[in-house]
Amino acid sequence: MHALNLQPKNLSLVERLADLAVDALIDEADLSPKPALVDRRGNGAHTDLHLGLMHASALSLWPAFKEMAEAAIEFGEVGLPLREAVGRIGREGEQAMLDTTGGVNTHRGAIWALGLLVTAVALEPQSCRAHSVALRAARLALLDDRFAPRPLSHGAQVAQRYGARGAREEAQLGFRAVTQRALPQLQRSRAAGHGEQNARLDALLAIMTNLADTCVLYRAGEEGLNTMQRGAKAVLDAGGSASLGGRRRLHELDQQLIALNASPGGAADLLAACLFIDRIESGDGLIQGVF
Numbered sequence: 001m002h003a004l005n006l007q008p009k010n011l012s013l014v015e016r017l018a019d020l021a022v023d024a025l026i027d028e029a030d031l032s033p034k035p036a037l038v039d040r041r042g043n044g045a046h047t048d049l050h051l052g053l054m055h056a057s058a059l060s061l062w063p064a065f066k067e068m069a070e071a072a073i074e075f076g077e078v079g080l081p082l083r084e085a086v087g088r089i090g091r092e093g094e095q096a097m098l099d100t101t102g103g104v105n106t107h108r109g110a111i112w113a114l115g116l117l118v119t120a121v122a123l124e125p126q127s128c129r130a131h132s133v134a135l136r137a138a139r140l141a142l143l144d145d146r147f148a149p150r151p152l153s154h155g156a157q158v159a160q161r162y163g164a165r166g167a168r169e170e171a172q173l174g175f176r177a178v179t180q181r182a183l184p185q186l187q188r189s190r191a192a193g194h195g196e197q198n199a200r201l202d203a204l205l206a207i208m209t210n211l212a213d214t215c216v217l218y219r220a221g222e223e224g225l226n227t228m229q230r231g232a233k234a235v236l237d238a239g240g241s242a243s244l245g246g247r248r249r250l251h252e253l254d255q256q257l258i259a260l261n262a263s264p265g266g267a268a269d270l271l272a273a274c275l276f277i278d279r280i281e282s283g284d285g286l287i288q289g290v291f
């Protein structure tokens with residue numbers, strides 16, 4: 001029994017989902033030591049980010065996540081009206097993030113991934129298995145939002161240059177980095193008794209072994225991406241974050257990525273998505289809310 005329960009009672013489903021999405025972002029930011037990312041130790045490969053900014057950014061997104069869940073309930077099915085409503089709310093969320101951070105992109109990829117997943121859960125809260133949620137989110141991501149601007153984003157630039165599939169395709173293919181890599185690794189490391197923080201680090205590393213992270217590609221090209229993927233695999237092969245050998249490899253990877261200015265921001269967003277789905281799937285997340 002908990003001595004102090006800070007969870008407010010009687011939250012609606014949409015409020016609870018927004019809480020869980022923000023919690024996932026804050027848990028991701030706090031997790032340490034993450035290679036070359038902002039964490040409790042420092043700013044990783046970033047000069048314009050810090051932990052306080054990541055927290056403020058996460059909190060600024062609460063209204064957007066709540067509105068996306070409300071839109072799901074209002075429209076009630078995967079279709080263009082819902083896709084376009086969620087796109088509009090996502091763009092407003094991005095603006096709220098930029099207003100909060102003074103123009104720094106902290107969570108663009110996370111708004112996209114978590115926004116789709118929050119919407120997918122709100123559509124059918126009784127169907128909360130990871131694969132079902134990811135599939136509904138993918139069906140939504142496959143619809144073309146007629147009002148979406150098509151800027152020459154970092155992701156679009158590396159797609160042209162390297163043919164990399166980025167955040168859009170990751171969602172359209174059903175968040176395989178989350179369902180096929182991060183969640184199974186999280187469960188394996190927990191089952192092995194590695195402790196929650198190490199299990200989460202291992203889940204992040206499992207994502208990094210394979211992801212075409214456009215943030216890394218933009219900043220450090222193919223050398224950066226290969227270093228990230230091979231280094232993450234080396235940590236897991238050495239026994240993961242809970243082992244001495246794994247820790248040493250993790251430290252090396254942190255230094256190598258920082259030297260290359262390569263930040264796995266896309267992998268970090270997908271870890272937040274993994275933590276969100278994990279809470280939803282465990283039932284923990286929604287049971288406490290009233291809906």
Ligand SMILES: CC(C)(COP(=O)(O)OP(=O)(O)OC[C@H]1O[C@@H](n2cnc3c(N)ncnc32)[C@H](O[C@H]2O[C@H](COP(=O)(O)OP(=O)(O)OP(=O)(O)O)[C@@H](O)[C@H]2O)[C@@H]1O)[C@@H](O)C(=O)NCCC(=O)NCCS
Nearest residue numbers: 087090106107108109115153154155167170212214265266
């Ligand atoms: C469909 C969108 C995701 C847009 O995608 P696109 O690839 O065109 O755009 P980007 O602006 O490049 O943003 C994609 C962000 O997604 C993350 N990411 C990268 N690779 C992957 C991947 N393989 N799978 C999943 N996610 C991935 C990543 O976000 C993180 O990195 C951010 C920092 O990136 P960047 O701006 O490049 O940063 P720096 O190098 O640090 O910049 P400088 O310092 O040089 O200035 C950080 O924010 C993390 O979040 C990519 O950045 C989607 O965004 C979209 O269409 N939005 C429109 C609104 C909408 O429809 N929303 C729907 C709501 S559900």
Ligand SMILES: Nc1ncnc2[nH]cnc12
Nearest residue numbers: 029037038106265268269
């Ligand atoms: N912890 C983190 N550090 C840097 N970029 C990120 N994007 C999302 N989470 C991040």
